[in-house]
Amino acid sequence: MKSSNSEPSGTYIQEVNAFPNSAVAVPTAVPAFIGYTPQAIYEEKSYTNIPVRITSFSDFQTFFCLPDTPSPASPTKQYSPEYYLVQQNSQPTKGDSILIGESYYSIVPDPNTIYYLYNSVKLFYENGGGDAYIVSVGSYGPPSKKPMAPGTPIVNPNVQLNDLLSGLALLLNEPEPTMYICPESTLLSIENNATLMQSMLLQSTNMQTAMCVFDVIGGNDPDPILYTEDISNFRMNTGSIGLNYGMAYYPFIGTTTMQIQDIDYTNLFGGDTKQLGSIINPASAPNPNVAKIIANIQNPESGFTVSQNNNALIIASPIYSQIIKQVLSIANILPPSGAMAGVITTTDNQVGPWQAPANISIIGAASLPICISENQQANLNVDAVSGKSINAIRLFNGLGILVWGSRTLDGNSQDWRYIPVRRTMIFIEQSCKLAAQAYVFQPNDKNTWEAVKTMIGSFLISIWKQGGLQGASPSDAFSVECGLGSTMTAEDILNGFMNITVKVAVVHPAEFIVLTFQQQMAIPS
Structure with a gap:
């Protein structure tokens, strides 16, 4: 006799996932620009001090530019x-x-x-920029109606340190940006600029998602001899925290961003x-x-x-x-940070973050306020006192204006002296971190550990095949460990921790190419 509560006979279907979870590569070139814009209003709503994600210069114009006047009136000037x-x-x-x-x-x-932000965003898109965040901290302030003293640094009283710090703090809730850029920081006093740069580096260190792209005060009008004082001031003012999350470029660049009708x-x-x-x-x-x-x-x-x-x-x-x-x-003499964000975006799209954004021309760059020689660049690369590196933008005969350096501020570090190394590690870390979130609250057992190892391993194999990791085989390029006795103790498991150890062999750029020549005696035939 069949029980009344038994299941009826028939055919049952059980679906099993054919593919395990996979790690998705996070975006690597998403700059966040902080500064002043012509306005910050869209559909009668204020976007001041609200991070806005844009995908084109047209988006930037929609949110942050003044509306055009109808013809035949002269076009509206945004700057x-x-x-x-x-x-x-x-x-x-x-x-x-x-x-x-x-x-x-x-x-x-x-x-x-x-002000610099408007033209810096234009330079970013001229050089291949894509997704970006804009944090408008306000519109332009009133003019003083008088000139500054000739030959003195430009300090704009309308550019306030607290405004820029507040805009920076808003990015604490935005994990997607991978670069922090504040072109108008060079319009602050030297002391306020130091505070802002150190705050940017500290936030980058804590977030571990973005690098800071810095400009050097004085790079717009450098003295042919005394420009080294500007370099020394910059190095002293960046502090000592988070140097491997910073990169600096010198000097400013003479561009064609503004046209004759703009003046x-x-x-x-x-x-x-x-x-x-x-x-x-x-x-x-x-x-x-x-x-x-x-x-x-x-x-x-x-x-x-x-x-x-x-x-x-x-x-x-x-x-x-x-x-x-x-x-x-x-x-048209502008800080190079906006252009560099575009250059980095282009190299990432063509190759990946492991490609050094160097030996590349800057679109829209027509001149330099100072031409740096090879000997002068040696002093920028490594400073004997601070060890802080600054990347040169140089003019080469027959080649034009090129980005000629790919170092972080941490020039003394064997691990983190190169920009592509730091950016590749951010890319791998964040991609794996995001992928591992799929296993939160999963059983902390061997099946889960093996699934995690397989997922991260498959991701790293794809990076190795693209040239982002060095080694003749995947086993030479990386290793992934997760399990009891290797990365976890019994106490870790009881406390709910699943520890994953990933080791990678990151590609380093060939910064110095050494050619060895030796004379060979003639050999009789």
Whole structure:
């Protein structure tokens, strides 16, 4: 007699997973830019102090740029630095200058109007950038309406240390960024810049997910001889914590990011055309055409746009055209961190994080404010006192401007002196950490241990096949251990710990290539 609660006879299906869990490679080139933007509003919601993930420069414009004015009005300027021409008694020995007639004029900015983030993001995408985070800590502050002293470092009072530190802290909740970039840190005082850099390195050390890309104060206008003081100041101010999570590049780069239409008479003398007119239409050599154009500018009812008046001035006055070109060249000198984020993204996409982002040209780089020689670079590579390395950007005849260095700040470390080593380890660590989360709360037994070893081993084999690990065979390239007696004790298991040990042989770049030549005697045939 069949029990009433027994299961009916029939066919049963039991599904068994054919494939074990696999480790998924985490993104390796996702910079987080911290700084000031034209605005931070989208659909009437403020995005100030909110990390925003973007995938293109169009996304950046949507969230952080001012809306364009309708035609035929002149296009909206997203960034509008202001410059002054200050007459000098003789040719200036410091800073930028221009000769007009028989007089020298220093070209100096209103420091309150200088910002770098907008153009740095443009450089990032020009050099192959992709996904990124933007942390806008505010919009541009008011101009001071006066020039700074010629030849002095640019310090923008509108750029506040607390703003940038707050923006940095917001990234504690964002594990995806792999680079921290703050181009406007060079607009802080030396002391405040030191505090920011050390905070960035400390956060990177604690997070273990991102490296910091630094620029060097003074790299925009280095003295041919005394530039070493800027290098020394930078090295002293980075501290001693987390140096293997930092990389620095020197000097700034002269770019083509801003175009001729981005600079006009509104960028000169705070828009005061009277001061401009005294230079391009002096009483000693009057130019009737220039006088008429300036009158149109000063008459809002003339009906001419800024672009039309500016183009007319360029045609009518060779002096004005010369001024605009030189001011544009100065405004285009930018910190290299944004461009380097793009270069790193490109190398990662083409090869992987184990490829050194060096011996590569920077798209949009047209000049350098200082040309570093091989001997000078040797002092940047390794400092006998601090051991902190700085990567040079150099000009090579026939090759152009190249990134010529791939070292972290930890130049004395045999383990962590190279950027691709540090970045490859971050990549492997985070990928394996994410994959291991699938086994949280699984039985801490041999079956689970073997599954974990197989999963991580398969992932590392794929990295080895791509050239990310060195060794003639997988066993030479890595090892994965997990189990009682090897990585865990009975007490570990009782306390709920599953310990995994992964050893990898990371590829190191061939930084120095040594060629040995020896004469051989002629051998009779």
